[in-house]
Amino acid sequence: MAAETFAQTPPAREGRSWWTDAAGHAASGLLRRLRSVVRVIRPAAWVLIAAAVVLWIGGMALGWSESTVAAVVLTVALALCTLFLIGRTAYDVSLDLTRTRVVVGERAVGALTLANTSGRAILPSRVVLPVGAGRGVFAVGRLAAGESVEELFAIPTTRRGVLAVGPVSVVRGDPLGLLERVHRRDEPVDLYVHPRTVAFEGQSLGFFRDLEGLAARDLSPDDVSFHALREYQPGDDLRHVHWRSTARTGTVMVRQYEETRRSHFVLGLSRNPSEYRHPDEFELAISAAGSLGLRAVRDSRQVDLQVQGRTVAAESGKRLLDALAALEPSRPREGGILDLAGTIAANLPLASVVVLLCGSTVEVATLRAACARLPYGARALAIVAKQGASPTLRRIGDADVVTIGELEQLPAALRKVLA
Structure with a gap:
């Protein structure tokens, strides 16, 4: 009897488990509907x-x-x-921006196409298009089967940033705004609002005269920058034997070279809000960084953008401006221009030119210490954004310091540096 009782127990447990699972599924479905x-x-x-x-x-x-x-x-x-909630909203939605990258002040133009691909008509509804923190609302009338409608729109841009356009939502609701049924369609599109920039003349801002880079103090047996002649040593490449000197001295002489570095252009942009007296100074510094970086990219230089927290490889102008468009002020605990210079020295020791950009609240002593921390042998330039200031040039230690009050002053100020 005991054995029979034991044998009958599992089916009862399985039955309870089945009912428990069924009840759980029913409860979850009810919660979803609720x-x-x-x-x-x-x-x-x-x-x-x-x-x-x-x-x-x-x-x-x-x-x-x-x-x-x-x-x-x-x-x-x-x-x-x-x-008023009754009715289908099965639109085929297509969102098209003519340009996904614009400059501050330009309008981004796009088109929103709604098509009824079903076999029945769709009643009137509203379509909501979110753009950043705002949104646009389009009233769509009744669409018969196979019909489509296109709505054109323009997005004004007043400040730099990355705006999420979409996702498109089809809304059906009552005139009193008491009930509203929303169905999301399509995927959002990122709209990059780039900072303003100015163009420069000259190659790499005049910092480099040769194509290969800047000569270092390290000696090398094989490079392009000739340094001196020395006696042949076992293992030297015979291609570098200087035969004329060998014939004159009677000793085999080989060429010795200075190592050259590729023109590595680094932009160090401080995001610390305490180093800027006004948000417009931060925007001015970003625009100056974009202008300098674009010039270096056009000159086929290796460009890196260093800010608090990360390094952005700017191998193209588009990637550089995209990174600048997304920049936001950092937290004060992430450090200022002094810590940024130390990060550049640690992460980019082979930099040829380093441009530090900051606001007007940075003291002269802090700026001098920051320039001293930069990689050894790199040419240093500091640009101070000061709202409403006249362009000035001064020398702090081994660095040139340019103060500008407007972006249009930057080319003339740099010409003074290179004079």
Whole structure:
């Protein structure tokens, strides 16, 4: 008997497990449907629902006919608003921006195409297009089967940044705004708003005269920058034997070279908000960094952008401007221009030219210490953004320091540096 009882126990457990799983699935499905219903109800509708419940209770419990009439009116109004949610929103949505990269002040133009690819008509609805923190609303009329409609729009850009355009939402709701059913279509598109830049004349801002790079103090048996002659040693490459000197001295002489470095252009841009007296100074520094970086990229130089927290390889002008468009002020604990210079020395020791960019609150002593921390042998240039200032040039240690108040002053100020 005990054995028979033991043998019958597992099926009972399996039955309970099946019912438990079924109940769990049913409960999760019910919760999903409940959440979808709750999302349809707007805050104003919740207020009316609560008022209707209170009025129904007051009318039925206390016998107030006025309360009952008001409850009936609210209930009917909510029921009529529910009818506006009926209908399909199966649009085929296409979002097209003519340009995904614009400069501050330009308008980004795009088109939103809605097509009814089904076999039945779609009732009128609203289409919401989010753009950054704002949004655009388009009223779409009734679309018959196979019809499409195109809505053109323009996005004004007043500040630098990266704006998410979309996703497109199709909204169906009542005229009172009590109930609203939203269906998202398509995927968002990033719109890069680049900082303003100015053009420069000359190659690499005049910092390099030769194509191969800047000669270092390290000696090498094989390079392009000739240094001196020395006696042949076992293992030297015979291609570098200087035969004329060998014939004159009677000793085999070989050429010795100085190692050269590729022109490595580094932009060190401080994002510390405490180093800028006004947000416009930060924007001016970003525009100056973009102008200098574009000139170096056009001259086929290796360009890196170093900010607090990361290094951005700017092998193209587009990537450089995209990175500048996304920059935001850093936290004060991430350090200022002094710490940034130390990071450049540690991460980019072979830099040929380093340009530090900061705001007007940086003291002269701090700027001198920052320039002293830069990689040995690199030419240093500091650009201070000071709102409303006249362009000035001064020498701090081994670095040239340029102060500008407007972006248009930068080319003339750099010409003074190179004079």
